[in-house]
Amino acid sequence: MSKKFHFATWAHSVSNFGGNPQEVKQHVERLSGAGFELVIPCVKNPPGYADFKTDVAEVNPAYPGWDPLKVLAEAATEHNMKVHPWFCIFPEGEHSVLLKKSPHLVAVFESNMRWACACRPEVQEYELALYKSVADGYPIHGLHLDYMRTGGLCRCDYCKEQMSARGVDVNQVTSKDPGFAQWVDWRCERITSFVEQMREVTRSKNIELSAAVFADLPSCRNSNGQDWANWAEKGLVDFMFPMNYDNSTRNVKLRTRQHVALIANRCPVWEGLGKASSNSQLTTEVMVAQIRAAKEEGANGVVLFHYPALSDEDLSAIKGLDV
Numbered sequence: 001m002s003k004k005f006h007f008a009t010w011a012h013s014v015s016n017f018g019g020n021p022q023e024v025k026q027h028v029e030r031l032s033g034a035g036f037e038l039v040i041p042c043v044k045n046p047p048g049y050a051d052f053k054t055d056v057a058e059v060n061p062a063y064p065g066w067d068p069l070k071v072l073a074e075a076a077t078e079h080n081m082k083v084h085p086w087f088c089i090f091p092e093g094e095h096s097v098l099l100k101k102s103p104h105l106v107a108v109f110e111s112n113m114r115w116a117c118a119c120r121p122e123v124q125e126y127e128l129a130l131y132k133s134v135a136d137g138y139p140i141h142g143l144h145l146d147y148m149r150t151g152g153l154c155r156c157d158y159c160k161e162q163m164s165a166r167g168v169d170v171n172q173v174t175s176k177d178p179g180f181a182q183w184v185d186w187r188c189e190r191i192t193s194f195v196e197q198m199r200e201v202t203r204s205k206n207i208e209l210s211a212a213v214f215a216d217l218p219s220c221r222n223s224n225g226q227d228w229a230n231w232a233e234k235g236l237v238d239f240m241f242p243m244n245y246d247n248s249t250r251n252v253k254l255r256t257r258q259h260v261a262l263i264a265n266r267c268p269v270w271e272g273l274g275k276a277s278s279n280s281q282l283t284t285e286v287m288v289a290q291i292r293a294a295k296e297e298g299a300n301g302v303v304l305f306h307y308p309a310l311s312d313e314d315l316s317a318i319k320g321l322d323v
Contacts (some may be wrong), residue, residue: 005323006270006301008038008241010086011100011312014051014068015307016041024068025075031307032079034315039076040144040210041152042301043069044087044130046114048096052085054133056126058099073139077264082141085134089127089147089194090118097124107154115151118225119190128197135205140236143207144199149214149224150169152186161293175222187225192236198238210239212272212303215244215255217262232266240267241303245274249286260298270301276309284313288321295323 009031011017017027031039043051049060052069073083092099092106093114099106105123107115116123117225131143153171163170163186166181195211202209213228214220221227231237242259244252256271271294274280275287282290291302304310 046091
């Protein structure tokens, strides 16, 4: 007997599930009817707002008087589905309570992206407190890590000081220098330390931990301190979702093969497919072909990005799949 193949979807916001409790329940029924088991709604976006009730961050003023996340989690439970709230962790934009109070914690990149420095202990404490507040306040089934990375090569005072103590000048080192490997390893250690803390939170709450990760390892170690193979080796996550967004089914197939080999059955691998992403726009036919390709290469399931893009035709095709 073949193993069950699993389906999940990301959603940019809890607002994607409707403007009132009845609409939320209808969307959950729609997904459940197509065989989906997990919904991953974003509850903290890059601007820094929280789309749930919390005293840690500034709650989005558009968040209604009723509680969409609570309704979503309860409706999912009724339909034997799970909800893992999704955080864009270290991006902290114009509405960030953290950076308003402590602007020196901002990451220093060559780009204009506004992130908090993911390597700083104070930043990790803030983001961990946000996760704890949703875990404490809602009947959720797990938590979801996204943007679980540095965002680039940060050269803030903290990063400079930490690497200077190791004999590396981050303003001078290049990728061809031996010292660059030390910088990579240190950033990976700092990011992994946050995942370890998250694991403690989820274990204490008896809930799951899932992670969206870059499709290309080890290059993401160098660029973003993200060593997700190490997370699997340490048993830190329950599900790994590589973001395998590509219009080419052949590319999806090859990357899935790599992901499955890297994880080596340490945790389930559900391939992230870009139904409507910045890198891919899939027709129903191609989406189905990529689902089949992921299954053939040993993935345990797929996570589709993102929910509003899933048409009735898409869901009907998924429901009819013999996977």
